Amino acid sequence: xxxxxxxxxxxxxVPVVAQDARTGEVLMLAYADRAALERTAAxxxxxxxxxxxxELWHKGATSGNTQRVVxxxxxCDGDAVLYRVEPRGPACHTGARSCxxxxxxxxxxxxxxxxxxxxxxxxxxRRRALPEGSYTAELFRGGSGRIAQxxxxxxxxxxxxxxxxxxxxxxxxxxxxxxxxxxxxxxxxPDEVARVLDExxx
Amino acid sequence: xxxxxxxxxxxxxVPVVAQDARTGEVLMLAYADRAALERTAAxxxxxxxxxxxxELWHKGATSGNTQRVVxxxxxCDGDAVLYRVEPRGPACHTGARSCxxxxxxxxxxxxxxxxxxxxxxxxxxRRRALPEGSYTAELFRGGSGRIAQxxxxxxxxxxxxxxxxxxxxxxxxxxxxxxxxxxxxxxxxPDEVARVLDExxx
Numbered sequence: 001x002x003x004x005x006x007x008x009x010x011x012x013x014v015p016v017v018a019q020d021a022r023t024g025e026v027l028m029l030a031y032a033d034r035a036a037l038e039r040t041a042a043x044x045x046x047x048x049x050x051x052x053x054x055e056l057w058h059k060g061a062t063s064g065n066t067q068r069v070v071x072x073x074x075x076c077d078g079d080a081v082l083y084r085v086e087p088r089g090p091a092c093h094t095g096a097r098s099c100x101x102x103x104x105x106x107x108x109x110x111x112x113x114x115x116x117x118x119x120x121x122x123x124x125x126r127r128r129a130l131p132e133g134s135y136t137a138e139l140f141r142g143g144s145g146r147i148a149q150x151x152x153x154x155x156x157x158x159x160x161x162x163x164x165x166x167x168x169x170x171x172x173x174x175x176x177x178x179x180x181x182x183x184x185x186x187x188x189x190p191d192e193v194a195r196v197l198d199e200x201x202x
Numbered sequence: 203x204x205x206x207x208x209x210x211x212x213x214x215x216v217p218v219v220a221q222d223a224r225t226g227e228v229l230m231l232a233y234a235d236r237a238a239l240e241r242t243a244a245x246x247x248x249x250x251x252x253x254x255x256x257e258l259w260h261k262g263a264t265s266g267n268t269q270r271v272v273x274x275x276x277x278c279d280g281d282a283v284l285y286r287v288e289p290r291g292p293a294c295h296t297g298a299r300s301c302x303x304x305x306x307x308x309x310x311x312x313x314x315x316x317x318x319x320x321x322x323x324x325x326x327x328r329r330r331a332l333p334e335g336s337y338t339a340e341l342f343r344g345g346s347g348r349i350a351q352x353x354x355x356x357x358x359x360x361x362x363x364x365x366x367x368x369x370x371x372x373x374x375x376x377x378x379x380x381x382x383x384x385x386x387x388x389x390x391x392p393d394e395v396a397r398v399l400d401e402x403x404x
Contacts, residue, residue, distance in 0.1 A: 002306060017219050017228055022313040024226020029282035037329055041307040055326030071310030076294050080231035082302045086308040092278050098276040100284045104204060105243040108273030108286040111224040112322070112392035113315025115399045120314070121241040122403065148361040158381070159350040168390045172381060173398035179360070179374060188370045190314035196375035197317045201324065 003037060007078040013049055014081055018091060020098075021070050021084040022191070023117035025090035028099040030057075032081060040069055046083055065089030116176065116190070123184050139181050147185050150178045205239060209280040215251055216283055220293060222300075223272050223286040224393065225319035229293035230301040232259075234283060242271055248285055267291030318378065318392070325386050341383050349387050352380045 008014050013031040020027055030048040032040070035056055039047040046067035051058035060066030067085035074081055092099040110118065126136040139147050154175040161171040182189060210216050215233040222229055234242070237258055241249040248269035252259035262268030269287035276283055294301040295358040312320070328338040344361050356377040363373040385392060 002304075005304065006306075015217050015231060017231060019226075019228055021310050022315075024221075024313065024316055025278040026221055026228065026284055027221060028219060029277060032384060037306075039297075044308075047236045048360040055256075065301040069308060071308035072306040073302040074295055074304040074306050076298070076303065077301075080301075081306070082228055084308070092222070094278055099279075100275040101278065102204075102207065102276040104208075104239075104276050104283070106246075106271060106273035106286070108223050109393065110396055110400060111226065111315075111319055112396040112399075113224075113313075113317075113319040114226055115315075115396040116318065117313055119399060119403055144364060146366045151364075152357055152361050155354055155377075158384070159354050161386050162346060162350045162353075162388050165388070168385065168388050169394040172385060172390070173402065175357075175381065176395065177399065179260070179377065180366050182360070183374060185371065186364050186367070186370050188374070191260050191311065192316040193374045193378065194312055194317040196371050197321060197379065197404075198312060198376065201321055201379070 001177070002074075003034065005074055005078045006034075006037065006081070008034065009079070013051075014079060016081045016083055018046060018067060018083045018085050021086055023121070024114055025098050026100055027067075027085070027087060027097070030059075037072070037081065040083065041072060044069055046085055060088065063089070063093075065091070066095060067091070116180065119177065120180050120190050123180050127184055136181060139178075140185060144182075144185050147178065147182045151175070151182050154178050204276075204374055205236065207276055207280045208283065210236065211281070215253075218250060218283045220269060220285045220287050222253075222319075223288055225323070226316055227300050228302055229269075229287070229289060229299070232261075239274070239283065242285070243274060246271055248287055264289065265291070265295075267293070269293070296333065305377060308374060318382065321379065322382050322386070322392050325382050329386055338383060342382075342387060346384075346387050349380065351385045352376070353384050356380050 012033045016032045018027045036047040036049045046059045046069050048057045066088050069082040069083050069085050087160050127140050130137040155197040158171040158175045161168040213234045217233045220229045236252040238249040238251045248261045248271050250259045268290050271285050273286040292299050329342050332339040359372040360377045363370040
């Protein structure tokens with residue numbers, strides 16, 4: 001690992017941004033010393049330096065809410081690190097998925113990407129729990145043929161909306177939702193679809 | 203703005219993570235003092251504190267690469283801020299979209315969300331430039347009817363792939379790509395689709 005490029009501050013620390021690699025959510029900001037970066041690279045598990053306890057901190061070692069680090073990045077001037085992680089549980093000690101839950105100003109809506117990642121997580125949960133009264137659960141009970149048929153129907157409605165010039169955003173939303181349900185039903189992860197898109201359109 | 207919750211360090215600074223609100227990309231990590239946070243909230247333009255120049259820094263004031271801040275968030279212990287921004291140009295002084303372009307370890311692939319956001323940006327550019335030899339440009343030249351027809355075809359191929367249990371990730375990728383082209387062609391932004399999904403599935 002090219003740790004020589006990392007510029008630690010006077011305390012021997014560098015700030016680390018942890019980001020959910022699937023949804024893009026910024027989860028937390030913490031600090032790492034050289035040892036924490038080395039342990040993270042060696043184990044693939046997020047390590048930080050706890051400024052309050054003054055020691056190496058294996059995130060989730062006690063809570064179980066660890067973070068698998070799929071990628072470590074360094075910024076252009078070497079004084080900030082990005083961990084792209086797959087979190088096993090909430091990042092925040094409050095139980096929130098992200099520590100950044102307090103809004104100071106503005107009200108930014110989630111982009112399509114973040115929205116689909118979130119939706120896909122909810123769809124997986126519905127499939128496991130199959131709660132009564134859930135439309136998604138009903139789709140899974142109906143089986144693959146029924147879900148595939150809905151994808152076809154929503155695609156036709158999208159085509160009609162596009163050509164008639166109305167409600168396209170609503171029909172496209174329905175199509176995307178049913179497509180995510182179909183992927184989950186057939187055991188294809190959205191990440192696999194992303195990989196195909198990446199190969200074709202790079 | 204609830205600035206009383208922000209805990210500035212000994213230098214009167216707090217680290218700020220800037221994130222692209224559309225794609226989820228982490229763009230840069232910088233610092234802000236109280237004045238920078240206040241200016242950001244008041245103007246909707248990202249302001250930081252330049253530690254090298256020792257002064258308030260209106261990002262992009264000279265380069266033109268400003269950042270419109272759609273949301274400011276604070277973390278659970280008040281010592282880190284998140285700006286969700288719409289960047290007008292690259293965040294990095296090197297001309298890169300994000301400052302975090304140096305890979306230290308791992309090779310995390312983009313998730314579906316980030317991939318679609320990126321693809322949608324490329325599709326917009328293709329539509330403006332209509333470069334020769336580009337399949338996307340050819341679709342735009344073909345017109346709405348042709349693009350809508352392709353969405354229908356790809357949806358049928360997705361349905362067949364799902365039921366025959368093969369290549370679903372490839373057909374789903376094709377469907378998503380053509381759907382993004384259709385949205386761009388009809389002037390519907392992916393953010394509008396995200397808004398519909400957010401309303402229906404919260």
